[in-house]
Amino acid sequence: MILKILIIAVLVTTSYGIKSYENYKVYNVYPRSEVDVERLNGLKNKEYDFWTDVVTVGNPARIMVSPAQDASFVSYMRSVGLAANVSIPNVKKLMDAQMQPASNADRSARLGSFSWDRYYNLQQIHAWLDELVTLYPGVVSTQVIGRSLEGREIKGVIIDFREGQRGENPRIAMIEGGIHSREWISPATVTWIIKEFLTSNDPEVRALAENFIWHIFPVVNPDGYSYTFAGDRMWRKNRNPANRVECTEDDNDLGNGIDLNRNFDYVWMTVGASSNPCSRTYAGPSPSSELEAQAIMQHVLSLKQKGNFLYYFAFHSYSQMILVPYSHVKGYEVLQASNYADMVS
Ligand SMILES: [Zn+2]
Structure with missing residues (x-):
């Protein structure tokens, strides 16, 4: 009598691998x-x-x-x-097409190792920021305002064309990108603005660049951004697994992460936010629960102490919209912002 033994090998994977969007x-x-x-x-x-x-x-x-x-x-x-x-x-x-350099882009637009006909990963963007310090000594410096949950730097540049010559109440502005990690055109746009501030001869751009101390952060969700290259191109949230729940049978990753742009401690969990960890707009368990949101908030509060903090721009995709404060209210309520008319003109 022959005994047949079937051995079933079960492959257990501990990482998620790269998610395929074949035929989505x-x-x-x-x-x-x-x-x-x-x-x-x-x-x-x-x-x-x-x-x-x-x-x-x-x-x-x-x-x-x-x-x-x-x-x-x-x-x-x-x-x-x-x-x-x-x-x-x-x-x-x-x-797949997005990973190839764009043939219709302006290839003459370059600064240091960067061009704007392709997307760069987090390491490349951070290396470029360091490169700018060498290319523009006395104008550009880098700063790290905190670390992500997985330990990556939240890194940006300060651009100051009149360092030490601005008196007691300098004009300050901040630009942030990549808080929703899949919106790749956002960091690309923010790095383009950095290039324009450093190289443009347009008088209006020059005035903007030189009249402010600029704090510019191309990728404020570095874990999410890295994950869009290594795990899931469509990842939007950070990578915090602390509130994970099972969501669907065919996706065991969706229940991770928090929408950092819904996590700030201001009218938290009101409009456009979800309390369901499976949602891509999950606002987190409590206001400012996330390290990345905390780092941005603390930096903004510190800039308010340092001078006349006039502008904060956040870049997203995709849409053709300019949103001004306060977008959780409608109609007459928008006049809560005393400078509403200035912002929409
Ligand atoms: Zn967004």
């Missing part, structure tokens, strides 16, 4: 009524990745759908009579 689709869905809008907002809790933050009547809502979700998504749209057209048939193809 993006649909454009057209809500025609408030009921449609509510229906679509209901889907946000089903772990669909909405590329449109705010769904409104008459405007296409862009929703990314995994191959596993596709059949039920399409049948739901049919059942409620919502038109859903495929806008991107395979997200992975776009991601």
